[in-house]
Ligand code: ADP
C-alpha cells in the first residue's frame with residue numbers, strides 16, 4: 001500500500017516538482033553474505049545529488065549500480081551509513097521515489113490508463129482527480145491515443161513510456177531508473193532518450209539513471225558517476241558540460257566526444273585495476 005502522496009513542494013495544478021529531490025548518500029557501505037562469502041557491493045560511498053539534477057550511474061555489470069540505486073529506493077538497507085531524500089532518512093520504498101526497471105512491470109490485466117491511474121487511486125485520491133493525473137502524464141509521454149489498450153498490445157518502447165507515466169503519476173521528487181532502455185532496440189532507445197529529456201524538463205524531478213552504456217550516460221546527464229568494482233564505489237564524478245536542450249546530432253560535437261573519451265579512459269583504467277586485482 002502506498003503512503004499518501006505528498007503534494008508539499010509540488011507546484012499545485014501543474015506537473016512540476018519544485019525544489020525537492022535532494023539525495024544524500026552518507027558513507028554508505030552495503031555488504032552481502034558473511035565470512036568467506038562476504039561481498040562488498042558498495043563501499044564507503046558519499047554523494048549529494050541536487051534537486052532536479054539528471055545523474056547517470058555508469059559502470060560495468062556487477063559493480064554495484066543497482067545496489068546503490070536500490071538503497072536510494074529503499075529496497076536495500078545500507079549495512080553502514082545512511083541515505084536520505086530531502087533530509088528524511090530512507091527506510092523503505094515510498095511514492096516520493098518513483099522506480100522504473102528494465103522489465104516494464106505493468107499490470108497486464110489493466111489498461112494503459114488504469115495502470116497510470118492505479119498509484120493515485122491506491123494513495124486515496126478521488127477517481128476524478130486520479131483520472132486527471134493519468135491523463136496529464138499519458139499526454140506527457142505521448143500515449144493519450146493508446147490509453148484504452150492493454151500493455152501486451154503495445155511495443156516495448158511504448159510499454160516503457162507507460163512505466164514512466166506510472167512512476168510520475170505519484171508525483172515523485174526522485175525518479176530512479178535501472179537500465180530502463182536496456183531491452184529496447186537501438187533506434188527506439190535513441191527516441192526514448194530524447195523523450196526522457198523532455199519529460200524530465202517538464203516534470204522537474206531529480207533523475208538517477210543506471211546504465212552500462214557510455215553514450216547513453218553522456219547524452220542524458222548533467223553528471224556521470226562512474227563506478228568501479230571490487231569493492232563497488234564511485235571512482236569519478238564527471239560534469240557533462242553540454243548545452244540543453246540536447247538532440248542526437250550532438251554526438252558529433254567536440255565537447256561530446258571529449259566527455260565520452262574521459263568516461264572511456266576512466267573505465268579502462270578501472271577495468272585494468274580490477275583485472276590485475278583478480279589475478280594477484
Ligand atoms: P550492477 O547493477 O552494477 O550490475 P549489482 O548492484 O546488481 O550490480 O550487484 C553488485 C554485486 O552485488 C554483484 O556481485 C552481485 O552479485 C551482488 N549482489 C547484488 N544483490 C545481491 C543480493 N541480494 N545478495 C547477494 N549478492 C548480491
Ligand code: MG
Nearest residue numbers: 065066067178
Ligand atoms: Mg544492475
